[in-house]
Amino acid sequence: METDVVALITPICYCEFAVFFTHSLLLVFLAAAPSTTSIPYLEKVDFMKLQNGSDIRGVAVAGVEGEPVTLTEPVTEAIAAAFSAWLLEMKRADGAKPLRVSVGHDSRISAQVLQDAVSRGIAGAGLDVVQYRLASTPAMFNSTLTEDEAFLCPVDGAIMITASHLPYNRNGFKFFTNAGGLGKADIKNILERAADIYKSFTDEGLMKSKRKASESIKRVDYMTVYTSDLVKAVRKAAENIERPLEGFHIVVDAGNGAGGFFAMVFQEKVLQPLGAITSGSQFLEPDGLFPNHIPNPEDKTAMKAITQAVLENKADLGIIFDTDVDRSAAVDSTGHEFNRNRLIALMSAIVLEEHPGTTIVTDSVTSDGLTTFIEKKLGGKHHRFKRGYKNVIDEAVRLNSVGEESHLAIETSGHGALKENHWLDDGAYLMVKVLNKLASARASGIAGGSKVLTDLVEGLQEPGVAVELRLKIDQNHPDLKGGSFREYGMAVLRLLENHIESDPKLQKAPVNYEGVRASGFGGWFLLRLSLHDPVLPLNIEAASHGDAVKLGLAVSSAVKDFHALDMSALDKFIQP
């Protein structure tokens, strides 16, 4: 195969640097230390604030009032150097063969600057940098698994520069090895190291790493490899027919995210070679200001936009991605969404056909109707776990390790991972499974466009009302008495739990892994702590608005004395 390395520049002489680095990262930077610096002073706590669960997130673009830039170039370089140090330890590298790290980014306006700073951090640590430029998050993970030396794969580690669907001024990092995405503890460790590395930075040191990086960066068109794998997967599912989607009309909406780039690639390199018509696809151009709608399947405007596109174009199917393509949703030819519980129901039906009886791991805000559907209609087992894509994936992996077979971990947010795809959190792969279903139905002579998908979710009971109300905790309120918002939130949850036990109209969920879940009035509610924010999200589902209000009233009366809790969203909902 012809190599696609587009800019192969002789790597720097990293050997002494890498060996030195393995002993002590700090020494590398100290070695060049002159006494003066223009680098702003930062405390360790400033670095720790950049942690957002298993990601790093911060402000990368100046200009928004009250939001100073936290992901500066030196901070970014320190974080990348810290990841490199962590990776060297993890892989027990001895410096004999340099490790390789791939770097990709979404369409944010700060992407280029951060990509350069990340590359300097890695190169300065003596590792090889392979830039993919615009890429999707799942493709980055995939690059740790691909066996293809022509594309400099597999890489030892991968960094995706993205802040998912957050506003344009933010950005951040996700890190991968072939074992998957890094978890919270690893991110904490990396930020601690980054704070130390940052302290040792000097102007001269940074200039030197700039020169080294410019000599050692390689670039590869990796998205070609990734998309051709997707094409192969669909063809395989359709008995190796070359164009199994011939004549299907599929519109894609990427909300101008990296998905925009990816959707174009997805169209040109996945959908079109498979035979699909893609006219009417929209917002494919990457635009970091997201002028049309937020690239987020959880956003109502976004779902409305793709639904309209499907109906106006009389398409068979609509596909929508989030900014970095790790989340997705779909719309059938009648404009009915495969989103949230309906997406999980569809994916469960597909996976349970292939693996009868398997356990489907989902997040905590899934509906009771979904459990009935998975267990009674599909014959599977629904394991409702916690919110957070990493949580559901790790739980599915854990279940398999203790002998309980699970093939799908999926969130209502549109994150989803399959065992067959190395538990890669990949919105595009979810859509490939959906395309497989269309293609294999066609191959076995079943016509009718996306009806084959719609039929799969028949029987799923859907609530008349489903809301998520986000109750903020005022961290400056005197009621917190210097404690954390988490402690305060836990106190709210404890009181609500006691309240439920003494209310005969409510039944506490017998099995629950997060927050307080109860059923009553023909519906249910869940109050839990947000994974990231000082917020208690309250989900309520019921057959009617009246019943949902009764559940809301139960929560409201239980927690009314917590004055640091902003109840306005709930008050508005329960108003007559």
Ligand SMILES: O=P(O)(O)OC[C@H]1O[C@H](O)[C@H](O)[C@@H](O)[C@@H]1O
């Ligand atoms: O806890 P919340 O604030 O509702 O956020 C929860 C969500 O946070 C992020 O968006 C993660 O990517 C999702 O996996 C998770 O479900």
